[in-house]
Amino acid sequence: MPERKVDLRSDTVTLPTQEMKEAMIEAALGDDGYGEDATVNRLQELAAEKLGMEAGLYVPSGTMGNACALFAHTRSGDDVFFEERAHLFAGARGEFAVLNGVRPHPMQAEFGVIQPEQLEDAISSEDVSQPSLLCIENSHNGSGGSAWTPAEAESVSKSAKAHGLKVHMDGARIFNAVVAHGVDAKDYTQHVDSAMFCVSKGLSAPVGSLLCGSRSFIDEADAVRKRMGGGMRQAGIIAAAGIVALEKMVDRLAEDHETAHLLCAGLEAIKGIKIQRPPTPTNFAMVNVEALGWRSESLIEKWKTCGILANPRPPAGARLVAHRHITHEDVAYVVEATRQLVERG
Numbered sequence: 001m002p003e004r005k006v007d008l009r010s011d012t013v014t015l016p017t018q019e020m021k022e023a024m025i026e027a028a029l030g031d032d033g034y035g036e037d038a039t040v041n042r043l044q045e046l047a048a049e050k051l052g053m054e055a056g057l058y059v060p061s062g063t064m065g066n067a068c069a070l071f072a073h074t075r076s077g078d079d080v081f082f083e084e085r086a087h088l089f090a091g092a093r094g095e096f097a098v099l100n101g102v103r104p105h106p107m108q109a110e111f112g113v114i115q116p117e118q119l120e121d122a123i124s125s126e127d128v129s130q131p132s133l134l135c136i137e138n139s140h141n142g143s144g145g146s147a148w149t150p151a152e153a154e155s156v157s158k159s160a161k162a163h164g165l166k167v168h169m170d171g172a173r174i175f176n177a178v179v180a181h182g183v184d185a186k187d188y189t190q191h192v193d194s195a196m197f198c199v200s201k202g203l204s205a206p207v208g209s210l211l212c213g214s215r216s217f218i219d220e221a222d223a224v225r226k227r228m229g230g231g232m233r234q235a236g237i238i239a240a241a242g243i244v245a246l247e248k249m250v251d252r253l254a255e256d257h258e259t260a261h262l263l264c265a266g267l268e269a270i271k272g273i274k275i276q277r278p279p280t281p282t283n284f285a286m287v288n289v290e291a292l293g294w295r296s297e298s299l300i301e302k303w304k305t306c307g308i309l310a311n312p313r314p315p316a317g318a319r320l321v322a323h324r325h326i327t328h329e330d331v332a333y334v335v336e337a338t339r340q341l342v343e344r345g
């Protein structure tokens with residue numbers, strides 16, 4: 001058995017802090033089905049305030065937050081535009097498009113950043129009859145945690161709006177983008193109609209995501225959430241941790257970015273290993289071992305023998321995600337273990 005375990009599969013493995021656990025014990029509770037859970041209400045208000053939007057909705061997962069947004073923004077037959085690796089479609093395997101009867105239009109965009117001209121070309125294509133919604137993802141998971149600039153979000157959203165489209169931002173890790181660019185979340189969200197973010201990823205809360213938008217949009221999204229069975233009753237017990245996540249855990253995401261940077265620098269110094277870096281990276285390290293003649297699965301298996309856990313990015317890559325439980329000693333261990341694995345071949 002390896003003496004050490006370094007879990008770099010995702011920032012979703014983070015455990016709640018002591019402060020979160022204490023807040024959970026003390027949380028004022030009520031039936032959220034009647035809007036009477038004071039802690040859920042506070043988290044929803046706080047989320048809306050941070051994003052500069054009218055209202056927020058606490059949902060069990062990012063997947064459900066995105067699904068509620070998609071359902072609330074669209075009707076059957078609508079055309080929906082997104083980057084081809086977007087979690088909302090690729091990660092969720094398009095179930096929501098099928099369920100809501102929308103027609104999905106994937107676009108390939110460098111580092112996930114859709115350009116206005118690209119969107120315009122897609123909208124003017126012959127098979128588009130009811131252009132309705134643009135989904136953008138920030139930071140962009142599929143391209144290695146690439147953080148959009150606010151200007152990029154603004155220009156594609158402007159173009160979408162000029163064509164009468166609504167814009168939804170899957171900001172599961174929006175605060176990573178905020179910290180990476182040193183901007184305010186509102187610098188992004190002022191350009192979109194709705195945004196979802198997760199408190200259960202790098203922010204370390206155990207459960208939950210927030211969907212934000214106008215009051216009428218959130219009322220509709222809430223109806224969708226209930227229809228899908230996402231009503232949660234005394235959810236303040238978990239929402240309490242979400243409040244701590246938003247109030248106390250955002251700034252420290254910079255530490256995760258530094259950890260990812262150290263991982264990239266250390267691994268890149270090993271002959272045969274390449275790192276794919278987006279223009280503004282966040283907490284991911286995207287490793288490529290093609291030059292060693294290794295496949296993703298063999299890299300993952302070799303790392304496993306050293307207690308290092310990561311997710312494959314076929315055909316010859318892997319994704320390592322830095323988070324609160326990864327120390328600089330862990331980074332040194334991963335780099336040294338990888339060096340030895342490469343030497344052994």
Ligand SMILES: Cc1ncc(COP(=O)(O)O)c(C=O)c1O
Pocket residue numbers: 060061062063064066087088091137139141170172173198200209
């Ligand atoms: C960009 C993005 N959106 C949505 C989700 C879904 O979040 P959840 O796992 O809470 O459903 C994820 C999960 O990793 C994600 O990376």
